[in-house]
Amino acid sequence: MKKKPHVIVTRRLPDAVETRMRELFDTRLNIDDRPMSRAELVEAVKTADVLVPTVTDRIDATLITEAGPQLRLIASFSNGFDHIDVETALARGIVVTNTPGVLTQDTADMTMALILAVPRRLVEGAHVLDVDRDWAGWTPTWMLGRRISGKRLGIVGMGRIGEAVARRAKAFGLSIHYHNRHRVAPEVEEALEATYWDSLDQMLARMDIISVNCPRTPGTYHLLSERRLKLMRPEAYLVNTSRGEVIDEAALTRLLEADAIAGAGLDVFEHEPSVSPKLLRLAAKGKVVLLPHMGSATIEGRIEMGEKVLINIRAFFDGHKPPDRVLPSML
Template structure:
């Protein structure tokens, strides 16, 4: 491939990464850092050789398969790719890549942050203090719970789940159980002293904290529904740093409002960035604006990984993170 391919980067990326892309490619960057419309994405498919989208860019079949498309590679900025129609991309001969591995520690840290904040009711306490409603120390004020010796149930047992388990096991002395499509590698299981459970319902019933670590999409949509919430003990805390649509938010709000669930720490939401007032008002919740990978180091590493995939494609190699 000769010349500099035309690249569209749909959102603002870390400055260092944008500078590197501009050196190597004929790059266009976002002016206002907002999601592109379907019409803009369709035009981009015709006008550029490569698109670098994020989770906010819904590349459905109508966009990916638009007539007159020029795009040869979609180098996604992020590990998740459920916003891209992979079948349509394959049919159009478009390579799709993601950025796996570089988000692990940052996302695990956010999951543990949510666990601690929810268990100790820190979100409620901060809201009370900022509202000027704190009346001073008292013995029974906002009593939370300790994580030490409790059982952490992991839904999924990939890199991020294992990083959370490591922090929980060796940092707080928690017991680890997990549910996944198949048992994890024996070395990982032994290192974390984790116990595999083949039934999701049985696992959540035995867990004091349930942390979600599965991809989004049809296979996992509402995997935590009213039935699964009903299997949890009234003190159980639910943590979600995966994807918003893996939880039935209506059922979750019912459980929180009725006191059938101990609390929830959420970094992702089904309709983000729109969050229902009912969820914002729900008791004992910690709600974060999708901060899982939001460290300078991680966001830069994500950009560099996407750039490496672009370089592989431009130089005639199979991109390292092809899906």
């Protein structure tokens, strides 16, 4: 009987995915769902044929160099792969895969929710009806927000998620603008009535709402630097459902405190899981809406991610190229 590959999973996955993993492979699950320590990750790469990490695991060069010769595949349960030193893995002959595409609609939904929530002050309004508060009733000038229809939305990163956000935003009457490394196909631009900006600086200075949807790469670290954030109009809002490191969070906080930016909606943070106390205070004042990295958190999405992990592992050990390999050209 063919020996099953030894698979180590770093966090709890949906029951259906874990059950199938146990059926197909010699799988060690993380039943307690406690983040693995560095020592546990080292032990895992020394013994596993396949490591299944998540975005919270730092699979850096030092860890990869600790791997035993049996580790042949890192099948990440994630859309992004910035938590993995892919170059070091490939140099060691270790294939890296991810789970692209399945989170597009879920993340776009959450992005649109934040685009609505921040200007319309939805979280502030919900807090008014907390059990320990009294609501005096409706008045014409209370809790006034901003209309989003007719406003300009600038999308930073017009990939799958950026396009999905644009489709939703267009339905809400927003004017679509975008900055991307490459211009999208003419038929996409035409369908979205989208305006392309080759200069990110020029786009930032003219938008009412900015949505960050680009991946985290060495080139996008602090892409929205303090200099660029200062280009935004005082009436503008910023939404980020991508990666916290794309924005200089300390600079953003200072600008929000100074009312140099009208507000922000953040689902990701630069130093996750730590959240800046200053951001928490701004949230209490209604200046920002903060979510705990839940943009892709749907049951359907997580199961689809798990199915992609299973397919990648099976394809690899059946002697085929996994469909979701991370290639050097993608770095």
